[in-house]
Amino acid sequence: MQLDNRKRELVKEFSPMLEKTSLLTKIWIVTLISIISVGIYAFVIQFKEGHIVTGMRDNVVWGLYIINFIFFVCLSYSGAFISGILHFFRTPWKNSVTRIVEIITVLSIIVGPIFILLCIGRLDRLYFLFLYPRIQSPITWDIIAIITDLVGCFIYLYLTFIPDFAILRDSPDLKLPSWRKKLYKYLAINFQDTPDQRKRLHNTTSIMSKMVIAMAIVAYTVLAWIFSLTLQPGWNSTIFAPDFIVAGLYSGVSVIIIAMYLIRKYFKLEKYIVKSHFIMAAMVLLVLSLLLGYFTFSDYFAKWFSHKIADIDLLHTLFGHYFWMFILANYVGFIIPLVILSIKKLRTIKLITFAALIAVLGLWLNRYLIVIPTLETPYLPIQDTRPEFIQYTATWVEWSLSFAGIAAFLLFFTLLIKFIPIISMSGIIDDERRKLKTKEDANKSISYK
Amino acid sequence: MKSNLYNHPFFISIIVALLVNINGIAQQSDLSNYRTRFDFKTVKQVDNSRLLEVTFMALNKTDRKDQLPVYEAEIQFFNILNDEEMLLGTSKTSNEGIAQLILPENQKYRTDGEGYINLRARFNGTAALSEEEGDLMVKDLHLDLNLTEIDSVKTVTLTAFTVDSLGVKTPVSDVDIITYVKAMLSKMNIDEGTISDGEYSFTMPQNFAGNPQGNLTITSIIDDNDEFGNIIQEKTVHWGTFNKPLKQDKNMLWTKAAPIWMYVVLTILLLGVWINYIYTIANLFIIKKEGDNLSSEPKKNYTVK
Structure with missing residues (x-):
């Protein structure tokens, strides 16, 4: 009975998020839709004219799209990884962040692969990939990994949502349209929160959490192999797979921190998302920044020391044409978060969020430096010496579609948190049930004495 | 108009220092600083021809590293016997300061009583360079x-x-x-x-x-x-024991079908994951069924107060 009351309290607390849409939210949604519309217009142009409207040419065949693809897919894998870890270890403070992480995971695995579709010159031949797959090709492995991961993430996300759907279904006073109530009822699959159902759902979720951790590692590795199994200078590196894992986690934790900050601020969730959440995330980010800095240094140092002509050409490009980007990505992107996070006095919520923002931007630039300079310094000299064939510059079409992708991610996020509370109500109830049980067990043992 | 240069004494002093630096002044070649080296040697080669070679260099007296080859210098090679010189041929020094003359296997040489061939290489000198000469005596x-x-x-x-x-x-x-x-x-x-x-x-x-x-x-x-x-x-x-690779390596990734192990690994991985998905979905159906069985009981509603 005590827990039923608590459920009522929680529904009451979170109902405004689900029932009302403020003017600011409406403006925000309209802005995002406008950005997406510009992106759709850019896509129509690209579809009609072909890739000539982008900065991609014969040598630099990958541009902003593939960078965004890596960024979003890594974000998703890191989300799955972190979410799995939080669930697997039953972290006590997980309820406040786990929903954010899960939503980021699913949305980024939806948005990420859209960029790879934009990268394909002949979309009409896309089905060839499925009709004539080459099992030897890392691209095929990646397609399989992404599809498997997408399905796995959806199932995992749904499993974690079921108890909350049930709570929302059993709250008739929520001022929601009838279709939403019906949808909650349908999605709750008659979950009545009985001990049997709870146990079964918990066990299933627990297995899936382990599965998503393993899948994230495999998928990360396959994504890294798309690059590192080629002989291109700068890509053919054994450290790429672990580097991608750490880099993905680095960006994932950073985006989670930023999302926590914005959600806490906008929905006034200071009670649930407390400073210690930021401190914990900051500690993880600090360790990851050290690891990623070490991996990056090790990779570039080995290239410089071995003095292979192609690698040296690449380093000349990185320290020449891309000097400032290299500094921003590999020095500022690591050092500023490192300084902020390692000094106790600087570990305030705002500064931790600022460090996370710098880390995200630095990591995006880092991905840019992995892709573009390598394609600009091929083994064979570039035959066509027109500047656009030698140096890649993204066009407005690519930027529009990139921003449209980010806008789509934010729009889906906004809509999803209008549909389900951003704080896991069932998680809070579970914790309180566990505490209650521990208390009862303690009382029993006292009475026996 | 007043020059802005006066506002920058530091840079001015550096420019002035560079201008007066002795290393900044173009060097003049002065042959009195150099001595010449005239090395003469002979090599009987694989085909029994004889190579006569002169290396003609100018060496700085104070700086050992400063060595200049004397190029385009005409060298005469002689076979001598009792102060009588027989010209074998002439050659000009290359850009590296080396002059070579190859004498065929059937070249006739005058030898002294002990059987030595006496050879001489000579540079006749110019207005700038003095005459140089080198002698050798070898037995064939x-x-x-x-x-x-x-x-x-x-x-x-x-x-x-x-x-x-x-x-x-x-x-x-x-x-x-x-x-x-x-x-x-x-x-x-x-x-x-x-x-x-x-x-x-x-x-x-x-x-x-x-x-x-x-x-x-x-x-x-x-x-x-x-x-x-x-x-x-x-x-x-033909004494080498060059080991030819017994079998030429084939890149399996270029073949039409992938290696078997790749299919096996991929199948195991995918089966493992997808069976788990099916198991999860089956559990969801069981949960639903359990819920359906309970549906006859009164539902608990959480009223928002």
């Missing part, structure tokens, strides 16, 4: 390199002798000789010894790879001998 040594294989034992035999005017062969002794095998970038020393009674032999070490055809080039050299100068002899023999 015949060096034969024989490579034999008896009962799988590979033996290198060297015979060395001089021939006098009557055609009598005289074996030589106490002549040091080094034998090499030609490698890709340099020569590899395989034996050092001394010719005695006109002969020296050794057993060839085993397991030299040789070139892709299995050939080895063996070179024997008498280096800067007081009596005979430099002599080189060389032969190529």
